[in-house]
Amino acid sequence: MMKPGISIADRATVPQGAADSTALVVRGVSHSYGSRKALDDVSFTVGARSFTALLGLNGAGKSTLFSIVTRLFALQAGRIRIFGHDIEREPGAALRCLGVVFQPRTLDLDLSVTQNLLYHAALHGISRGEARMRSEELLSRMGLAERHNSKVRDLSGGQMRRLEIARALLHRPRLLLLDEATVGLDVKARAEILAHVRSLVTEQGIGVLWATHLLDEIEAIDSLVVLHQGRVLAEGKVAGIVDKTGARDLHSAFAQLTETGPGPGKATS
């Protein structure tokens, strides 16, 4: 049987020397919950200084993949490298390069904005003074400078997300993972967050892996990984994937790849 999926990018093993141009390498990762297979031989790469979208419906395995890359779940099969650092052999070095925004909110609601940031900084061994400096800088860049003393509980959903992004950048990672970062936000807040993350790539040279189920968050120039029922169905530039499937646009290309009929809808909020 033919292996499902098309491969546009070079899927050959990336040598360690390529660490500077490759932010994340996932090779042959499989994961099971008991007898149910959540990820099946997943391989893809995320370039440094690039925006890569990880597109998949709910239940495709995106969050499982994030949990494995961040070492919350043990790696059952396969290899993962972050800027050349194997996450099992050099977990500290790998996690240092990594900033993460998880799908569920992980802020301390009763603590203030600044307190949340200082806690995160401490977890990375960043001194108090340095942490305060970086917090102020990031909060003003995220438009949260005036809220620095507010309790997180009093922030809006969009503000919380921006705070989580600020927190993820505090230790100056070179790769940022975001798992459905715009879920539950209104149209305006979604657009702001997305625009901001894109500017991190173009202005700061950070590699971004953006997991989503919303097609309208993806642009033609982006790199794309299509994940469906635990398998990678396509990897490459959006335009290339659309060409390869012979579809009119990404929407029908996705539908064709996943054979789900109409692809995932636009955001409804």
Next chain:
Amino acid sequence: MSAVIANDRPAGFSFTQYLTCLVGIVWREGLRFVHQRERFVSALVRPLVWLFIFAAGFRQVLGISIIPPYETYVLYEVYITPGLMAMIQLFNGMQSSLSMVYDREMGNMRTLLISPLPRWYLLFCKLLAGAAVSILQVYAFLLIAWIWDIEPPPIGYLTVLPALALSGLMLGSLGMLISSGIKQLENFAGVMNFVIFPMFFASSALYPLWRVREGSPMLYYVCQFNPFTHAVELIRFALYGKLNLVSLAVVGGCTAVFMIGAMFAYDPARGFSRRGPAGGEP
């Protein structure tokens, strides 16, 4: 390269960075403690009910003879105070450890575990922070007990501190080990029935062991082998400026065993997968 991206950093972490991390974790746990007044109040009410009601009722029933570290006859309230201090730590240890494994605190555990510092160290800091919070609770209890005329020697308030730190660590790591290892104990009621009550009652917290031996030699041996008995005795002696070497050895040894076991057994995936792998929490 842009300012936001770090340049090549040396591998490993300095001692200062480890210390920064520890201070940060303890500081956050302290802040949360201050913010969660209900948790604080309920942690205090439990031992106070024992002290004000149970002890007052049993004062006449149970006579306590002169046993070390006491140098005179003591009232029953005075006798059970160290046991109640240990009880505060027992509850605190079980509660905070359960929430580390199951989803109540999962979001915060994610934040903690993606730190690049070694995982064993992060868990150790977390246990230490839990012990620190339990010590705050114990001192608040001691203050109220003092108003209730339970007055250990002033130096005792200082000498009891290291004992509380050690017993807090032991009970916290025991909680972590139990909640990592036993699947059935997923809710607090189960832990109450199968861990907290047996440990508390089969110990020297409420009655001196020589009394237990009169009633049941068998139970006496059970109490002797209960690490909680030794936590209580370590605290009792330390509160009177004395050192119980046997208890110190037992509590120290148990702390080491429980902690190492807990660090090996801890698996964050358990807390997540219960909720379904892909969805995350609402």
